[in-house]
Amino acid sequence: MGELGINVTNLIVQLVAFALFIYLFWKFALGPITNMKDQREERIGQSLDRAQEIERELQNTRAQNEEILNESRREAQTILQSARDLSEQNIARSREQAQVQADEMIEKARLALNAEVRQARSELRQEVADLAVLAATKIVRANIDREDQSRLIDEALAEAGGRNGSTPAGNA
Amino acid sequence: MDIHVSIAAETLFSIGPLNVTNSFLTMVIVMALILILGAWIARRATLKPNGYGQFIFESFVDFMLGIVENTAGKRVGRRIWPLIGSLFVFIILSNYSGLLPGVGTIYLEHEEAEESAQIAYVSQPGVQGPAIAQEDDGHHIVEVPILRSPSADLNMTLAMAILVIFIVQVAGIMAHGVGGRIKHMADPWWIFPLELIAEVSRIVSLSFRLFGNVFAGEVLVAVMIGIAAATWFAVVTLAVPTVFLFLEVLFGFVQALVFALLTLIYVALAVAGADEHGNPEESHGH
Numbered sequence: 001m002g003e004l005g006i007n008v009t010n011l012i013v014q015l016v017a018f019a020l021f022i023y024l025f026w027k028f029a030l031g032p033i034t035n036m037k038d039q040r041e042e043r044i045g046q047s048l049d050r051a052q053e054i055e056r057e058l059q060n061t062r063a064q065n066e067e068i069l070n071e072s073r074r075e076a077q078t079i080l081q082s083a084r085d086l087s088e089q090n091i092a093r094s095r096e097q098a099q100v101q102a103d104e105m106i107e108k109a110r111l112a113l114n115a116e117v118r119q120a121r122s123e124l125r126q127e128v129a130d131l132a133v134l135a136a137t138k139i140v141r142a143n144i145d146r147e148d149q150s151r152l153i154d155e156a157l158a159e160a161g162g163r164n165g166s167t168p169a170g171n172a
Numbered sequence: 173m174d175i176h177v178s179i180a181a182e183t184l185f186s187i188g189p190l191n192v193t194n195s196f197l198t199m200v201i202v203m204a205l206i207l208i209l210g211a212w213i214a215r216r217a218t219l220k221p222n223g224y225g226q227f228i229f230e231s232f233v234d235f236m237l238g239i240v241e242n243t244a245g246k247r248v249g250r251r252i253w254p255l256i257g258s259l260f261v262f263i264i265l266s267n268y269s270g271l272l273p274g275v276g277t278i279y280l281e282h283e284e285a286e287e288s289a290q291i292a293y294v295s296q297p298g299v300q301g302p303a304i305a306q307e308d309d310g311h312h313i314v315e316v317p318i319l320r321s322p323s324a325d326l327n328m329t330l331a332m333a334i335l336v337i338f339i340v341q342v343a344g345i346m347a348h349g350v351g352g353r354i355k356h357m358a359d360p361w362w363i364f365p366l367e368l369i370a371e372v373s374r375i376v377s378l379s380f381r382l383f384g385n386v387f388a389g390e391v392l393v394a395v396m397i398g399i400a401a402a403t404w405f406a407v408v409t410l411a412v413p414t415v416f417l418f419l420e421v422l423f424g425f426v427q428a429l430v431f432a433l434l435t436l437i438y439v440a441l442a443v444a445g446a447d448e449h450g451n452p453e454e455s456h457g458h
Contacts (some may be wrong), residue, residue, distance in 0.1 A: 004331065005180020010190060011330055011331050015331035015332075015335055017331075025258045028207065028211040030210065030233070032215075033230060036230075040219050043219065106249075
């Protein structure tokens with residue numbers, strides 16, 4: 001044993017020293033680094049889990065957004081169609097109202113025209129009567145009796161009526 | 173140039189019954205350096221690595237812890253990890269300490285009662301080496317290297333091997349109980365003596381393997397340096413020892429790994445089958 005250098009005291013001291021070294025190395029160096037490595041692995045694991053969760057949430061959100069977008073498109077389409085229908089209805093109603101108003105105006109214009117025609121015819125008749133009276137007066141001045149005067153007046157009126165008989169005013 | 177080779181670590185001075193040898197001194201220095209550097213790195217370490225020290229330390233932890241957990245399982249591996257990690261770091265740095273300039277080449281005068289076991293002297297006239305001067309009273313003065321690799325001291329390797337085998341037994345008893353451990357070793361009963369011999373032989377094989385490899389490597393490098401110096405040939409002087417130093421770097425790593433892995437395997441074998449005796453967690457592959 002001596003030739004190999006084995007010394008029991010040294011052996012025991014070195015054994016104890018090495019055991020102490022293991023304890024101290026674990027407590028102050030290897031242990032903290034191993035724990036830190038474990039913590040990092042755990043943190044990385046959590047981060048990866050979180051990333052996957054975020055990815056899933058993102059996909060869900062994308063799907064929801066797509067759904068909302070499609071819904072919005074459908075609603076916009078519906079609103080647009082409603083607006084178009086309403087617009088067409090308004091146009092139709094306006095056209096109808098315009099037609100009614102135009103008809104009313106035409107009717108009024110026609111009534112006014114008829115009134116004017118009647119008045120003109122009346123005035124014409126009055127003028128013709130006046131002319132007849134004037135003619136009669138002149139005739140009377142030319143010595144005709146009363147009966148002749150009346151006959152002449154009637155004839156004159158008849159002639160006047162015969163000249164104007166082709167016009168609608170002649171029926172009034 | 174004289175090459176002084178001694179199997180036993182040389183005593184520098186004594187404290188009572190304790191001989192403070194050059195390998196003992198180197199052991200203390202290596203342990204102190206590992207502890208100071210390791211604690212410094214661990215203290216500065218952050219979750220986001222912030223330096224080469226932390227990067228190297230964590231790379232080592234990743235490398236070794238992966239091997240340990242894959243071999244012994246996560247639960248047993250984690251329990252044995254402090255031992256395996258410390259063994260590996262200490263042995264590899266001890267092995268490499270022998271390759272540092274100054275280790276084995278700086279001498280101290282020491283008085284010895286009788287000549288220590290010496291294997292060889294390679295002498296070259298005109299080159300000063302460790303001198304031995306015979307005194308009148310039978311004592312002689314020798315020049316011994318101040319530093320020597322702890323792995324090149326059988327006391328150190330034997331101490332580590334004894335500690336390892338003790339822990340293996342404790343692990344086996346914790347896994348199976350005392351009766352279970354004995355039954356584990358005596359199945360069939362007549363194999364028990366062989367198992368006992370095997371357990372003891374593990375101490376011898378672990379300690380002598382490491383000691384032999386490291387000591388032989390140091391002797392080899394010393395001889396190569398001696399031969400290269402004796403040739404007075406500059407290129408050979410530089411190239412030959414360098415090649416062997418590189419080889420020693422490789423062997424130092426391999427021997428540290430072998431010691432750590434054998435320890436791991438011994439522990440794994442000692443606790444093997446414990447899953448069936450009340451460790452359902454391990455049996456589910458955790």
